[in-house]
Amino acid sequence: MTTRKLHLDEERLFECYVATRSGDVLDPPAAEHLADCPACAAQYAELSGFMEQVRTEGDAEVDALFTAERLRAQQQQIGKRLEHVGRAARVISFPGPANGTEIPSGQSRFAVKWLAAAAAAGLFLGAALGASYEWESHARAVGHIAAVSTSAKRATHLTPVATRGSSPAAVADDDAFLSDLEAALERPRTRELLPFDQLTPHVRDISTQR
Amino acid sequence: MSVDLRPFENGARAGHDGDTDASPVVGRAPARGRRATPAQVSDDSRLAIEIRGLVERGELEDARDRFGALVAVHQRRAVRIAYQYLRDASDADEAVQDAFVKVFSHITSYREEWPFEVWFTRILINGCLDRRKARHRRDRWFVHGEIGSADEARVSRSGSPDSSPEGRLLARERRSRLAGAIDRLDGRQRTVFMLCHYGDCTPREVSVITGLKESTVRVHLFRAARKLRALLGSHT
Numbered sequence: 001m002t003t004r005k006l007h008l009d010e011e012r013l014f015e016c017y018v019a020t021r022s023g024d025v026l027d028p029p030a031a032e033h034l035a036d037c038p039a040c041a042a043q044y045a046e047l048s049g050f051m052e053q054v055r056t057e058g059d060a061e062v063d064a065l066f067t068a069e070r071l072r073a074q075q076q077q078i079g080k081r082l083e084h085v086g087r088a089a090r091v092i093s094f095p096g097p098a099n100g101t102e103i104p105s106g107q108s109r110f111a112v113k114w115l116a117a118a119a120a121a122g123l124f125l126g127a128a129l130g131a132s133y134e135w136e137s138h139a140r141a142v143g144h145i146a147a148v149s150t151s152a153k154r155a156t157h158l159t160p161v162a163t164r165g166s167s168p169a170a171v172a173d174d175d176a177f178l179s180d181l182e183a184a185l186e187r188p189r190t191r192e193l194l195p196f197d198q199l200t201p202h203v204r205d206i207s208t209q210r
Numbered sequence: 211m212s213v214d215l216r217p218f219e220n221g222a223r224a225g226h227d228g229d230t231d232a233s234p235v236v237g238r239a240p241a242r243g244r245r246a247t248p249a250q251v252s253d254d255s256r257l258a259i260e261i262r263g264l265v266e267r268g269e270l271e272d273a274r275d276r277f278g279a280l281v282a283v284h285q286r287r288a289v290r291i292a293y294q295y296l297r298d299a300s301d302a303d304e305a306v307q308d309a310f311v312k313v314f315s316h317i318t319s320y321r322e323e324w325p326f327e328v329w330f331t332r333i334l335i336n337g338c339l340d341r342r343k344a345r346h347r348r349d350r351w352f353v354h355g356e357i358g359s360a361d362e363a364r365v366s367r368s369g370s371p372d373s374s375p376e377g378r379l380l381a382r383e384r385r386s387r388l389a390g391a392i393d394r395l396d397g398r399q400r401t402v403f404m405l406c407h408y409g410d411c412t413p414r415e416v417s418v419i420t421g422l423k424e425s426t427v428r429v430h431l432f433r434a435a436r437k438l439r440a441l442l443g444s445h446t
């Protein structure tokens with residue numbers, strides 16, 4: 001009769017649930033009590049119902065996301081990645097001169113002359129064009145100041161957005177960069193600047209407020 | 211390089227950004243006197259030993275073929291664990307792939323005294339913890355969009371066709387509340403809860419995976435369940 005008075009506490013009930021789920025044998029006194037006491041049995045049923053619901057919902061969510069097709073695709077992807085394991089990286093040789101297309105010596109001297117002349121002409125033309133462009137741009141600079149200032153005003157409305165690179169290399173770079181940032185924040189000299197940093201609005205704060 | 215030997219490394223980084231995942235949960239060597247020697251070698255462990263032999267003999271093609279069977283056995287469970295950790299299908303997908311590739315690359319360091327499941331789960335969870343930490347760090351600095359919105363849409367679409375929009379909305383709310391509640395668990399509690407609940411591990415197996423005492427695992431599991439009930443009790 002004394003066992004009826006001492007109800008199983010939450011921890012004992014949970015132990016019973018874990019034992020049942022793991023396929024272990026229930027503690028005999030606890031099992032006996034559960035069979036005899038309707039209050040504890042009801043509590044046990046409520047507890048195991050809650051736990052099962054949490055599990056079922058979690059599993060259902062994952063099963064909905066990872067369908068059989070997706071799992072098959074994942075297996076194939078793993079297979080592809082495994083093909084590269086244990087294989088030495090392929091080295092692509094630097095392209096060398098094509099064989100059998102050498103210009104005969106008489107012709108080559110002639111070609112070299114023409115090449116040098118063309119290069120000199122190109123250089124002269126480039127220098128002349130560059131000089132004239134510089135002269136014109138200097139003359140127009142005053143006229144452009146007003147237009148530039150208005151476009152600059154417009155540009156200030158655009159907020160730069162930091163985006164996350166999608167390639168693994170970009171993500172690794174991001175991580176390395178962020179590690180450096182955090183290491184810099186930990187330095188003693190940087191710590192003194194932190195109050196000033198707190199006075200400055202951060203993009204992340206604004207984005208979370210939205 | 212060995213993949214599963216990261217004793218206390220996470221602990222050294224703990225607290226640096228307030229991420230509770232950094233607690234030294236996974237990666238410890240098993241406690242002394244509690245060797246994880248199974249009474250009999252399971253099928254997957256036997257297969258892993260066979261693959262190891264093939265790799266050591268240089269028969270990589272055969273090893274890859276045999277490894278496909280191991281992937282098939284552990285894939286669904288791995289995906290469940292990884293998704294519950296990362297709450298993002300693409301991340302979970304990559305984490306599972308990485309874990310399998312890592313296992314194959316380091317199969318020669320696999321030892322029989324570890325059940326294959328334990329070894330694999332440790333590698334997977336360490337990968338998930340690293341990803342969580344990297345994501346946490348990115349979120350601190352970058353403006354980011356809603357990660358799980360596409361996943362959520364996919365889950366909602368896959369619901370039973372006769373379910374009403376209200377039903378779908380309620381289910382969605384329940385899911386997000388559950389995810390939020392699990393996220394609020396302490397790092398160790400979360401790991402123990404996920405391994406037991408979603409990874410179908412017994413407290414003894416979790417003890418081997420995490421290196422915690424079995425009694426400690428049970429305590430963490432109970433506390434996690436109690437906290438979840440307190441957080442979700444009135445809504446389930």
